[in-house]
Amino acid sequence: MKLKAQIVDVDTGSVHKILLNPVDITHLAMFAGERVLLKYRKSETVAIAESTSLVDSGQVGILNEVQRELHVKDGDLVEVSSDVKPTSIKAIRKKMDGLALSGEEIHAIVEDLVAGRLSDIDISAFLVSEHIRGLTLEETVHLTRAIAEEGEQLDFGTNVFDKHSIGGVPGNKVSLIIVPIVAAAGLLIPKTSSRAITSPSGTADTMEVLADVEFSVEELQRIVKNTKAAIVWGGSLNLAPADDLFIQVEHPLQIDPRPQMIASIMAKKLSTGIQHLVLDIPTGEGCKVTTMEEARKLSRDFITVGTELGINVHCAMTYGSQPVGHAIGPALEAKEALETLMGGGPTSLIEKSTGLAGILLEMGGLAPRGVGRKLAKDILASGKALEKMRQIIEAQNGKASILPSEIPIGTHTSILRAPSDGYVATLQNRALVRLARAAGTPKFHGAGLYLHAKVGSRVKEGDPVITIYSETSGKLRDAVDVAKSLMPFTVEGMLLRTMTDTEQYSH
Amino acid sequence: MKLKAQIVDVDTGSVHKILLNPVDITHLAMFAGERVLLKYRKSETVAIAESTSLVDSGQVGILNEVQRELHVKDGDLVEVSSDVKPTSIKAIRKKMDGLALSGEEIHAIVEDLVAGRLSDIDISAFLVSEHIRGLTLEETVHLTRAIAEEGEQLDFGTNVFDKHSIGGVPGNKVSLIIVPIVAAAGLLIPKTSSRAITSPSGTADTMEVLADVEFSVEELQRIVKNTKAAIVWGGSLNLAPADDLFIQVEHPLQIDPRPQMIASIMAKKLSTGIQHLVLDIPTGEGCKVTTMEEARKLSRDFITVGTELGINVHCAMTYGSQPVGHAIGPALEAKEALETLMGGGPTSLIEKSTGLAGILLEMGGLAPRGVGRKLAKDILASGKALEKMRQIIEAQNGKASILPSEIPIGTHTSILRAPSDGYVATLQNRALVRLARAAGTPKFHGAGLYLHAKVGSRVKEGDPVITIYSETSGKLRDAVDVAKSLMPFTVEGMLLRTMTDTEQYSH
The missing domain is CATH 3.40.1030.10 (Nucleoside phosphorylase/phosphoribosyltransferase catalytic domain)
Incomplete structure (x- = not known):
């Protein structure tokens, strides 16, 4: 059907989107979130349709990414048709059903991802299917190549x-x-x-x-x-942009499928032209890989x-x-x-x-x-x-002669001390990360932690174990609060928690 | 962290959304698409954070759904914190990993869905996991109850x-x-x-x-x-709104997991107060259920x-x-x-x-x-x-004495005729649906198809098999085009397709 373009000056970041009135969505025999084919003069593109009554029936709201492809102006008539089922969508469905994908199918997924033709729903479906069904090494190689090929390729020669x-x-x-x-x-x-x-x-x-x-x-x-x-920083080089798009969906899902991790790392190496x-x-404990067996399998x-x-x-x-x-x-x-x-x-x-x-x-x-x-x-x-x-x-435009003492460190500090005599039994990665983030890292470069003792160190009651550094008193307060609720270290023999809500650490 | 509210007058439909500058997203140690807890005076709510440079660092863009919960105004300071992991998100992850969910966990998913606390990424992850892992009948019962309880409940008595x-x-x-x-x-x-x-x-x-x-x-x-x-129409009664929200994601994925189908239908019956x-x-062939064995299992x-x-x-x-x-x-x-x-x-x-x-x-x-x-x-x-x-x-405010002849039918018609003598071998549901939709159904009530012959009917070359009705000549043209590219019926003995692109049916 022909709809009148209404330019909506919004960037989605990557996804190609248009807006349709719910009546026209019904009329196109489709659902919001599905794809449409858009034709205007000699240009055509695929976009994901969102349903909204902000756009009148008979109109199509064109967001910036689509406008740049079609070169339409307000009031131009755009041909909109539904029933667009790209190879990538069929491939995602295939992986959902536990079947192996061909190189062509995997390339179609990555290509459509980068071209903004996959919605959050589609990307989530692919990653969850991969998490549950896995990928063969052959599929992983295809995925790696596809991710690398969709971005910039560097060449530093043959022995990199x-x-x-x-x-x-x-x-x-x-x-x-x-x-x-x-x-x-x-x-x-x-x-x-x-x-x-x-x-x-x-x-x-x-x-x-x-x-x-x-x-x-x-x-x-x-x-x-x-x-x-x-x-x-690799981020300014447009290496493997597909990888970032995958990560943006992996994180809310809190999944990191192994084949995706391998493809993510190896694609960046491939596009940087690395050979060794x-x-x-x-x-x-506390790492992405917890056992030697798992580490060996991942290495292989x-x-x-x-x-x-x-x-x-x-x-x-x-x-x-x-x-x-x-x-x-x-x-x-x-x-x-x-x-x-x-x-x-x-x-x-x-x-x-x-x-x-x-x-x-x-x-x-x-x-x-x-x-x-x-x-x-x-x-x-x-x-x-x-x-x-x-x-x-x-x-890289820095001061070559810089001395360690010239590096500015946060001036707001607090010391977490050993609550009893003994050996440091644990320093928990995840708790330390949260503590350092609360103190202001990575935004404030001077924020962070200094560990006076490591696992196995002998400490006496009152010895400093961790110094927290912040650039502001507010962030320091945040960090001290986090230290109270988490347990970034334990000393063998210390009371882990008493039943009243007293502080764990003295400051 | 405290951020300055900037009201963004946009309805998302259901999802509770806020907008954050990428810098603040990093600072909150979170990802776009993850949830934040928002506090303003005595109100608090959970919303999904989108990343956009349209909002300055230090500000939080508040969309209408969230504004209605927090009652904030432009410039008010809102406390925003990350690391919000609702039960529903943990439960979706559990289902992803193939574990059975408790009634409490399933209720949490449906409650958060209706409250707009689940993103497309989350809903897709749940449905794909359900599609792959399945639900037990116990889980299906919990899902049905949860869907029914989140909407209006009708009561027509005891023998309905x-x-x-x-x-x-x-x-x-x-x-x-x-x-x-x-x-x-x-x-x-x-x-x-x-x-x-x-x-x-x-x-x-x-x-x-x-x-x-x-x-x-x-x-x-x-x-x-x-x-x-x-x-x-059930749509105006607010029965089981969760069901519609699930369907909006099932459709783009082209999946209809059996437990979801059962819960969808039974939840609406439960909330309508049906007993029989x-x-x-x-x-x-061409139905949702293709074999008797499958039908028996679904019935059970x-x-x-x-x-x-x-x-x-x-x-x-x-x-x-x-x-x-x-x-x-x-x-x-x-x-x-x-x-x-x-x-x-x-x-x-x-x-x-x-x-x-x-x-x-x-x-x-x-x-x-x-x-x-x-x-x-x-x-x-x-x-x-x-x-x-x-x-x-x-x-229901209609004309009680209406006669069939008084019902207006589309006046633009075209007849699809048998291309050869024989028996009608197939009338394909999916092709007929597309043909009828092209003719203008359901938007144009007078549009549709009339089947002169059914499967097994004896037809002679040139006999009418299907009449297409449209309310406009444009829609009729669309339908005739669809009829040419699809094959809504076959007559035993007819040529299915020749190698040149000639028309299948005479008009």
Whole structure:
């Protein structure tokens, strides 16, 4: 049917939407939320129809994304027809029913997702079906390729290295140590990383304390050419935009189907042109992966998918039940990383960083098997990694000579102390994340936590265990409230909770 | 965090929504599409947060549904907090993982659905999980009760009868014959019915040709008191609003999980106060239920759920592979029903109507088992059903004495003729539905189809098989186009399709 266009100046972000009067929806023998085909002169596009009485019968409300495709003006007649059933929708239904999808079907889903032809209802249906039914490794490879192909593709040549963590452990600033070690050894490592979504600090947030992280593709190419390395935010490069669209629906559902996790990570590696990847899989209580068996299975899947895609993947299962190092939060983590590069730093951070860097050095043929870690430690101790980091900071418009003491940290602090003598029994990742977020991370770079004791440390009653840093007194108050209701650490022998609502920790 | 309210004068229909700037979404450690708790003075409510840069950081865009709950004005400070995980969301996740839900959990889902606290993402996740994992009969009973309890509850006393069809067969105007037969026998049958959603005519659309169908609860009570019967639209009575909200998501997904179908139908019966129900299950190729085995399983489930709810259910599997009677479309069906009540009408319609009415008469103790159909036929033949129908029409503000010839039918017609000699082999429900919709049903009451031949009829080349009726020449042209691309009937021996794109049917 022909309907009169009424331009509605609204951006949906990605979904292509039009508005129809309920009467016309009925007349088109369709439902709100279903797709229509729109034709105007020589242009046509598919959009999702919403029902609203804001638009009169006989009219079609055209939102910005659709207007840009059809080039219609107010009052133009647009041909609207229903009964549009794209391949992607049939494919989602097929996955719902437990059938395997062809590469063509998976590409259709990702293509329609990026083109704004899938509604929240459709995306949710796909992810829930994937969560329940799973994907074969063949489907996962197709999904990875499809996600990578829908975005920008970078090319840094033929021998490109990278390090990635599946996430979930706070304080994991290892990239800021691994990247300069590996680049100092002569390997190319253009690290694109993410900002914190639900964590206290993403690698991009931590690096931003020391230098800029938002660059165009051309600027990134220049930085990598000069320094053999980079630590930048991937978000400004339009890599794998489909991945972000999937994540926007995974989060409200609180699901993270394994094949989707694999495709998400590997697609970004594929589109960054990586050939050699060390993948950190933090394992243990409070991590995404809790058992070694699960970690081994996931590793095998990553390696298989990598092989299909021409990426050489080495998985490293690491201890993930407590934070890495002592610092949590952008500035505190940047400071700890810089201290480590300058010859200080906590053992757990040095060991994890040089262990992972060593694997990359071995993959690059710079050290025989089993000797990579030693080489990484030598490079770190020699000061060459620090020198390389200063080059990277300079190339990314930071102050190359910055000292740890020059990094501003939140001035509003509160100390959580041991309520009794004993050993620190647990430091709970999830509670620490909430505590750090309440203190203001990642928005306030100076906010965060410093852990004076780690699991196994002997403490006496009254010893400081955690210092909370905030940039405002209000955020500090929020954090102290969260500390009271959660239990970010336990000391063996301490009373876990008494029946009256007294405070757990003294301040 | 406290944010400044900015009233956004938009109705979402049902979902409670607020708008937040992406910066504040990050700061709240949440994702767009997740829920927030809003507090203003003594009011609080839960809403789904959408991310948009239309709202500045520090502000919260309040849509109408939320404004009505919080009574905030522009500039008021609203406390917004994240990490709201309602029971319903945990329950949906549980069903996703294949676990059975408690009554409390199912009630939480339906309550949050009706209160606008579930997004499309959540509702899709629940329905897809239900489609894949199924529901136990116990869960189905809880779902039915929850859907019924969230809406209006009618009470017509203790001996209330009803007839329902699970749908899917065009031309099924049997309610217009069953209701007056049963009421003429003295049983109470207040039939609430639906308008067409994807079919050419719902019972409410067909009845609307003869009388009004939209009434308040009080008016319905008065009509039923006077005539022992009614044939009205259920939509104006606010019965089981949750059901409509589920259907709005089921349709774009093109799924109709069996437990959801059972709960949908039985909840409406529960809220209409029905105690005795005959349920028509059209079975066969082109129906919702294609095999007798499936029909028997579905019948058993309906009966079990009915028993739990105190509703005596009798299921009747009927032949559903072709339309009932000869007429499709509101006016054509009303005309055929009236002719049948006046002593004419096609055998298939008489047999199906009196068969189902007979079961109700037996359930009501008015005929011994096996004799109900005969009694129903006697009542139909006696003219008492016609008399009762005229009373119902009058009570619903129609013209009691209306004759079939007075019902206006579309004047633009086209005849689809047999392309060869032979027997009509198929009349395809889905193709006929699309054809009738193209001709203008249900919007144009006079539009529709008349089937001159049914499956098994002997036709000669050139004999009329289907007449298309439209109210405008444009709609007739649309229907003729649809007839060319679909194949609404086949004659044994006719060429199904030749390799050039010639027309199938002569006009």
